[in-house]
Each structure stands twice: as structure tokens, then as C-alpha cells.
Amino acid sequence: MRDVVKRFPGVIANDGVNLAVRTGEIHALLGENGAGKSTLMNLLFGLYNPDEGEILINGKSVHFHNTRQAVEAGLGMVHQHFMLIPRFTVAENVILGNEGPDSILDRAAASRRVAELATSYGLNVDPDAKVGDLPVSMRQRVEILRALYQGSRILILDEPTALLTPQEVDDLYVILRRLRVDGGTIIFITHKLREVANVSDRVTVIRRGKTIGTRVTSETTSQELAELMVGREVLLRVDRPPATPGETILDGEDLRCTGAHHQETLNVASIQLRRGEILGVCGVEGNGQSELVEVLSGLRKPDSGTLTIKGQDVLGENATGFRQAGVSYIPEDRHGRGLVLDFPLWENALLGNTERPEFTKRGWIRSGWIRELTSSLMARFDVRAPSASTPARSLSGGNQQKLIIARELQRDPDILLAIQPTRGLDVGAIEFVHRSLVETRDSGKAVLLLSFDLDEIMDLSDRIVVLSEGRIVGEFKGSTADRAQLGLLMGGRPSEPAMAAA
Amino acid sequence: MSDFFTVALLTAILRSATPLVLAAMGGILSERSGVINIALEGMMLTGAFFAVAGTHWTGSPWLGAAIGVGAASVAAMIHAFWCITLRGNQIVAGTAINLIAAGLTAFLIQLIWDRAGATDSVEQLPDLFGTVNVLVFAALVIVPLVHFYLFRTKQGLHTMASGESPQAAESVGIDVTRNRYLAVVASGALAGMGGAYLSIGNLSYFTLDMTAGRGFIALAAVIFGGWTPFGAAGAALLFGAAQAIQIEAQATSGFPISADLLVALPYLLTLIAVTGLIRKSNGPAGLGQHANAH
Numbered sequence: 031m032r033d034v035v036k037r038f039p040g041v042i043a044n045d046g047v048n049l050a051v052r053t054g055e056i057h058a059l060l061g062e063n064g065a066g067k068s069t070l071m072n073l074l075f076g077l078y079n080p081d082e083g084e085i086l087i088n089g090k091s092v093h094f095h096n097t098r099q100a101v102e103a104g105l106g107m108v109h110q111h112f113m114l115i116p117r118f119t120v121a122e123n124v125i126l127g128n129e130g131p132d133s134i135l136d137r138a139a140a141s142r143r144v145a146e147l148a149t150s151y152g153l154n155v156d157p158d159a160k161v162g163d164l165p166v167s168m169r170q171r172v173e174i175l176r177a178l179y180q181g182s183r184i185l186i187l188d189e190p191t192a193l194l195t196p197q198e199v200d201d202l203y204v205i206l207r208r209l210r211v212d213g214g215t216i217i218f219i220t221h222k223l224r225e226v227a228n229v230s231d232r233v234t235v236i237r238r239g240k241t242i243g244t245r246v247t248s249e250t251t252s253q254e255l256a257e258l259m260v261g262r263e264v265l266l267r268v269d270r271p272p273a274t275p276g277e278t279i280l281d282g283e284d285l286r287c288t289g290a291h292h293q294e295t296l297n298v299a300s301i302q303l304r305r306g307e308i309l310g311v312c313g314v315e316g317n318g319q320s321e322l323v324e325v326l327s328g329l330r331k332p333d334s335g336t337l338t339i340k341g342q343d344v345l346g347e348n349a350t351g352f353r354q355a356g357v358s359y360i361p362e363d364r365h366g367r368g369l370v371l372d373f374p375l376w377e378n379a380l381l382g383n384t385e386r387p388e389f390t391k392r393g394w395i396r397s398g399w400i401r402e403l404t405s406s407l408m409a410r411f412d413v414r415a416p417s418a419s420t421p422a423r424s425l426s427g428g429n430q431q432k433l434i435i436a437r438e439l440q441r442d443p444d445i446l447l448a449i450q451p452t453r454g455l456d457v458g459a460i461e462f463v464h465r466s467l468v469e470t471r472d473s474g475k476a477v478l479l480l481s482f483d484l485d486e487i488m489d490l491s492d493r494i495v496v497l498s499e500g501r502i503v504g505e506f507k508g509s510t511a512d513r514a515q516l517g518l519l520m521g522g523r524p525s526e527p528a529m530a531a532a
Numbered sequence: 533m534s535d536f537f538t539v540a541l542l543t544a545i546l547r548s549a550t551p552l553v554l555a556a557m558g559g560i561l562s563e564r565s566g567v568i569n570i571a572l573e574g575m576m577l578t579g580a581f582f583a584v585a586g587t588h589w590t591g592s593p594w595l596g597a598a599i600g601v602g603a604a605s606v607a608a609m610i611h612a613f614w615c616i617t618l619r620g621n622q623i624v625a626g627t628a629i630n631l632i633a634a635g636l637t638a639f640l641i642q643l644i645w646d647r648a649g650a651t652d653s654v655e656q657l658p659d660l661f662g663t664v665n666v667l668v669f670a671a672l673v674i675v676p677l678v679h680f681y682l683f684r685t686k687q688g689l690h691t692m693a694s695g696e697s698p699q700a701a702e703s704v705g706i707d708v709t710r711n712r713y714l715a716v717v718a719s720g721a722l723a724g725m726g727g728a729y730l731s732i733g734n735l736s737y738f739t740l741d742m743t744a745g746r747g748f749i750a751l752a753a754v755i756f757g758g759w760t761p762f763g764a765a766g767a768a769l770l771f772g773a774a775q776a777i778q779i780e781a782q783a784t785s786g787f788p789i790s791a792d793l794l795v796a797l798p799y800l801l802t803l804i805a806v807t808g809l810i811r812k813s814n815g816p817a818g819l820g821q822h823a824n825a826h
Contacts, residue, residue, distance in 0.1 A: 096705065097702070097703060097704075097705055098705030101704075101705065107703070109703070112700075113697070113699060113700040113703035113704070114697075114700055115693055115696040115697050115700050115701075115817075116696075116817065117696055117817065118692075118693070118696065122689065126689065126690075126693055126700075126701070126704050126706070127690075127701075127704030127705045127706050128704070129686045129689065132686070133685050133686050133687065134684055134685055134686070135684055135685060135686055135688075135689060176704075180704075
């Protein structure tokens with residue numbers, strides 16, 4: 031067996047990482063956000079140079095100064111954020127940079143070659159389609175196709191499932207296994223344990239830039255991998271007593287919104303939130319989630335429909351009115367909507383609270399009182415920062431999120447909208463956020479959880495609705511929801527049992 | 533009135549459109565590569581001046597035109613250095629080139645000819661078939677050449693990739709910096725040729741600010757034509773026609789529309805073009821974006 035070995039000790043982001051990948055295997059690289067996975071792959075791909083250590087491919091030491099050299103050595107990268115040009119066709123994107131020796135392009139021949147290659151690997155892509163018109167899963171195939179066209183024998187996939195539905199993920203697995211049969215080597219970067227178990231032959235765990243260990247996937251458990259990844263014991267499942275749903279507190283009927291390009295981004299969505307219940311909203315990104323949240327938080331007025339909170343019509347209100355009616359909001363975009371990064375923590379704690387008499391008195395900000403409040407919130411919600419005067423920018427993502435949650439829960443809301451509350455957080459912070467959501471529910475408040483992570487939705491929700499193309503296409507009790515069925519609905523396909531079996 | 537639309541008017545339209553077409557082709561190359569080029573105006577002015585100065589020094593309008601094109605390319609090189617290497621703001625860089633070109637040419641008229649406002653007359657570039665200048669034919673040939681380059685050659689695909697997504701282009705090993713430099717310098721050469729046409733093609737001397745906004749009109753033609761060579765050439769012809777009709781109408785006694793309104797016509801069309809009333813503008817996606825520095 032020809033061993034493929036890469037070593038990069040000494041760099042800050044990668045502090046002595048050892049990774050040995052064998053030809054013809056699917057090797058998962060598992061680590062939390064910021065563990066150094068991407069840096070490692072950028073080193074391998076010639077985007078950075080290692081300060082120490084060496085990279086060996088097929089026993090030979092290599093030094094890449096740019097991506098071209100890495101590509102010539104047989105490496106191919108499928109980026110997390112696709113490196114494709116939307117306005118070019120599939121064929122143009124695939125051949126770009128590898129057009130061959132002729133200065134004049136033969137588009138017909140290129141298109142034929144790309145079509146042949148696609149067929150031979152079972153990648154069903156039309157070479158003449160514009161990439162911008164293709165769905166995300168197809169764009170990913172274009173990236174894979176490009177790597178194959180470049181002659182890659184070692185394919186690196188960086189968080190390849192982040193934007194896919196569960197069915198598309200399964201399709202991707204099929205493609206990867208097929209590539210492996212043909213002798214290809216695949217490095218699969220992920221922070222999701224489920225994916226490691228589903229697709230990889232072996233797995234290497236890295237934490238804080240260090241290799242923790244390599245395991246044969248079939249001989250390890252999710253629990254062991256999680257502990258290796260985080261460095262301590264973790265609760266993989268949220269401890270969640272059964273819900274005791276109370277009265278309906280928010281009632282939205284037939285909500286419709288029109289998007290920027292005159293297509294309806296939200297049509298006929300009806301949604302109810304009940305006290306003491308977590309409602310999970312799942313779906314693939316871009317199916318009306320942001321519009322729904324903006325309507326429910328008062329940031330956007332729907333074109334039609336009704337929305338009541340505690341029986342009161344709130345559609346005429348702005349966001350402040352919604353907040354006064356008892357809505358708190360953990361926004362998806364922590365930096366854009368959640369915080370003003372250059373403000374100190376105490377001023378961030380004031381945001382959205384200026385109308386409350388504790389915070390302002392005759393138009394004057396009660397800064398002393400707010401500082402004290404912020405300090406006590408920081409202690410209660412474990413926000414790690416030197417003081418309440420520290421700018422929000424200098425905090426880690428997890429601590430920023432905890433500050434937002436502290437601010438929103440301090441309002442003692444009746445309704446909490448939590449939009450992707452754990453995006454980009456490490457496992458420890460995720461645990462904390464999840465516990466806060468369950469505690470909020472248990473204190474008799476209504477919680478809406480919107481996430482693109484189906485596992486998170488299924489772990490936390492008492493009731494689940496699926497949003498697809500702006501419509502609520504299915505509703506399940508949290509305990510009875512079936513992954514495959516949710517996935518089919520998310521992909522916009524009807525949930526017929528026959529299709530689920532196929 | 534009946535003899536208003538004559539062959540003379542048609543030639544006048546071609547004459548007005550030629551500098552616009554040449555500069556617009558330059559604008560397309562620059563913008564397709566991802567560099568905003570509002571410096572077309574200054575590059576044209578530089579080209580116009582140095583074409584006269586070059587003819588004055590060498591005695592040959594051909595060498596003069598070459599010097600004009602070269603000088604505009606140097607101006608473009610400065611723009612490229614600022615925008616690409618220094619990663620500066622491309623609008624600010626373009627404005628600076630325009631201001632420097634206006635000031636420098638005014639100063640150099642004084643220095644070389646010891647007078648203000650206009651240079652002495654020099655020898656013109658020759659006309660072909662009687663009355664049509666050689667650069668008019670050059671413009672007619674360059675439009676399909678630019679089209680072929682962009683859409684049929686490997687280098688053209690790389691140029692467009694650099695303009696659509698510099699990151700994606702770099703990820704497949706395309707040298708975005710080199711492609712952008714080439715495109716911006718070529719845009720300077722073409723704008724300079726347009727300028728040379730104004731000074732030693734159409735006339736035989738340089739006057740202060742003789743481009744009079746044609747660089748901006750050419751840029752409007754680029755947008756109006758959807759960043760395609762034939763589209764932009766069509767738009768340049770339209771704008772050229774507006775100018776020619778306005779000039780002709782001023783000379784025609786009893787023309788029913790006020791000449792002052794007609795003077796504004798090209799600018800009005802430009803405004804309509806750039807505000808996107810006629811067609812939704814969709815330029816290169818990576819326009820104005822810097823490439824990653826690794």
C-alpha cells in the first residue's frame with residue numbers, strides 16, 4: 031500500500047498535525063470550528079506554506095507554492111464556498127484553467143469531453159447549463175467534475191454537506207463511494223459525527239491544531255469521537271423532559287411575502303407558537319426562512335395574512351412594537367443584526383431596550399445601572415470577557431452568542447425566536463445554548479427554533495414544521511418525526527412511502 | 533429639411549461614433565477583467581494630446597498616433613498599479629487619472645507651444661476613400677476582434693473569469709493580477725487611439741479638454757451594450773448619432789428642435805442608459821473586487 035503522509039508541525043493554527051491517508055480510502059478529518067482543519071487543507075493545497083514539517087505524496091516530499099502545483103500533483107479541492115463562476119456554463123467552469131494548448135477555444139469539443147466524463151462517473155450534469163441556474167447539489171457536482179477533469183486522484187471535500195438536503199447527502203455518498211471504487215482517495219472534512227460514521231473508512235480527529243488520533247471508523251463510536259474532538263465528556267443528546275404545551279400565544283395565518291425579484295418568497299405560511307413548546311422550523315436555506323423570521327419579528331410587513339400575539343393584531347407594529355408585545359429575537363446574523371461589534375458589551379446589552387424605564391430615564395442612559403446589569407448577566411450566562419466595557423468584537427463567537435441570549439432572555443419574553451442559534455459555535459457553547467432554549471421552554475415561554483441542522487431540530491423540537499419554497503409543507507410531533515420523511519419534504523418532494531423507500 | 537439626412541450626416545455619425553467605439557472597446561476589456569475604468573476620459577485626453585505632441589516631435593502622424601497610444605497606456609498602467617497592486621479604490625484612482633490628465637495636458641501645451649488653450653496644427657492621419665479617416669476603419673475592425681478575443685479564445689475566457697470571480701479564477705491557477713494588468717493597459721491603448729482620432733484624425737490639433745466627456749459616454753455605451761462588444765458599438769453609434777444630429781441641426785437653419793436641447797441629447801441618453809431604464813444592467817460579478825493576496 032502506498033502511504034500518503036503529510037506533516038506540518040510548528041504553525042500556530044496547526045501545531046504538529048500528522049495525517050496519513052491511504053490510497054483508495056475515504057478519510058474523514060474531524061474537528062470543531064477553528065480546530066485548524068481548513069488551515070491544514072490550505073497548506074496541503076499550496077495556499078500557505080508550512081513553516082516546519084513536510085508533505086509527502088506517494089512517498090515523495092512535495093513543496094507547493096501555488097494551487098496549480100497541487101493540482102498537477104493530483105490534488106483536487108471541492109470548496110465549502112464553491113469556486114465557480116455562475117455566469118459561465120458547466121463546461122466552461124470545468125475546463126477553466128485547463129483548456130489545453132490551443133489559444134482558440136473549441137467549446138463544442140469541451141462540452142463533449144465534460145459530458146463523457148460526467149457520464150462515466152454517474153454525475154448527471156448538463157455541460158451546457160449555466161452554473162447560476164443550477165441547484166446547490168449540482169454545483170457541487172460541477173466542482174467534483176472539475177477536480178476529476180484536472181486529473182485529481184486525491185479529492186478534498188471541505189464541509190461538503192453544509193448546504194445539502196439529507197437525500198442529496200446520500201447521493202453525494204454514492205458518488206464518493208464510486209470514486210473510491212475507481213481508486214480515488216477522498217479526504218472529507220467535517221464537524222458532524224453522523225457523517226463520519228456514514229461515509230468514512232478511517233477518521234482523524236484534530237483539536238486546537240493538534241492531531242488527537244486516528245481511528246478506523248467501524249471500530250469507534252460517536253461518543254468516543256465527540257470526546258476526542260472536544261477534549262472532555264459531552265452530552266450528545268440534550269436532556270429534555272417532555273413538553274407541556276399551553277395556550278397558543280402567536281398565531282400567523284396565510285402569510286405571504288414577495289421577494290426582491292417579484293417571486294413569492296413566502297406564500298401561505300401559517301404558523302402557531304404555544305407556551306411551553308419548542309417549534310422547530312427546518313428546510314433548505316433560501317426557502318423562505320429569512321422572510322418568515324422577518325415577518326415574525328416585525329422587520330418586514332407581509333403582503334397579506336394575519337398575525338396576532340396574545341390575541342392582539344400586531345401587523346401594524348414595527349420591530350419595537352413586536353418586542354413590547356413580548357417577542358425576543360436571536361438573529362441568524364450575529365455580527366450584522368445581533369451586535370454592534372465596536373460597541374462595548376454594556377452598550378450592546380442596551381440595544382433594543384432603550385424604551386424600558388430601567389435602562390433610560392428622561393432620555394438619559396443609565397449607564398451605571400446597565401454596566402452592573404451586564405456584569406451580572408455575564409456571570410449568569412458565562413460570557414467570558416474581561417469586563418462590561420470590552421468591545422463585543424474581541425469576544426469569541428460563542429461568547430458573543432451568549433451575550434445576545436442573555437440580553438434577549440433578560441427581557442423575560444413570552445416568545446423567543448432563535449435563528450440558527452448555534453451556527454459556528456463549538457460543542458461546549460452549543461450545549462449551553464441548547465440548555466438555555468429548553469429552560470426557556472420549561473418556564474412557560476414559546477420558542478421558535480430555526481436551523482439548517484436537521485439533527486439540532488430533531489433533538490430539540492416538540493413540534494416540527496418543514497418549510498419548502500415558502501410553504502409549510504409538513505408538520506410532525508417531535509417524537510414521531512422521521513429523518514427520511516423530513517428530508518424528502520425539505521427537497522420539495524411529496525412524502526410518499528414508495529419514494530422514501532427508493 | 534429634405535436633404536438633412538444625407539451621406540454627409542452618415543459620415544458625421546461615423547466620425548462622432550469612432551472615438552466612442554474605440555474607448556468603449558477599451559472599457560469592455562478593463563471591466564470584463566474586473567477593473568472599473570472611469571479613467572477612460574483621462575486616457576483619451578492623454579492619447580489626444582500626445583498624438584499631437586508626437587507628430588510635432590517626429591513629423592509623422594503615424595508615429596504621433598503610436599506615441600499617443602503609448603502615453604495613454606502609461607496612464608492605464610498607473611491606473612492598474614493603483615487598482616490592482618495597491619488595491620486602491622478604483623473610482624478614486626480613475627478620478628485622479630482624469631484630473632491629472634486634464635492638468636498635465638494644459639501645462640504641456642504651455643510648455644511646448646508657449647500658448648494656452650490649443651496647440652499648433654500638425655499633420656493629420658490620412659483619410660481613405662476620400663473623406664473617411666483611417667482610424668474609423670480601425671474601429672470597425674477592432675469591434676469583432678474584441679468579440680473574438682473575449683468569447684473564442686482561452687485568454688479571453690481567463691479575462692472574463694478574472695472579472696466574474698477573482699477567487700474562483702485563482703483557485704484554478706489563473707493569474708488574475710496579470711490578466712487584469714493586460715486588460716487595463718489594453719483599455720488605455722484603445723482609449724488613447726480614440727483620443728488620437730479626435731486630435732489628429734478628425735482635426736489636426738489639440739485643444740483644452742477636447743474629449744469633453746466622451747470617455748464617460750463610452751463607459752455608458754459599455755453599460756448600455758451589456759458589456760458586449762457589438763452591443764457597446766451599437767450604443768456608441770447611437771450616442772454618436774445624437775451628437776452628429778445635434779451638430780448638423782445647429783448648422784441647419786429653421787430646424788424645429790432647439791439646438792440647446794439637442795446638445796443635451798447624448799447626455800440624456802447616457803443618463804437613461806446608466807440608470808438602467810432600458811435594460812437591467814448586469815456587469816461582471818467581480819467588478820471592483822480585489823483578488824486574494826496569498
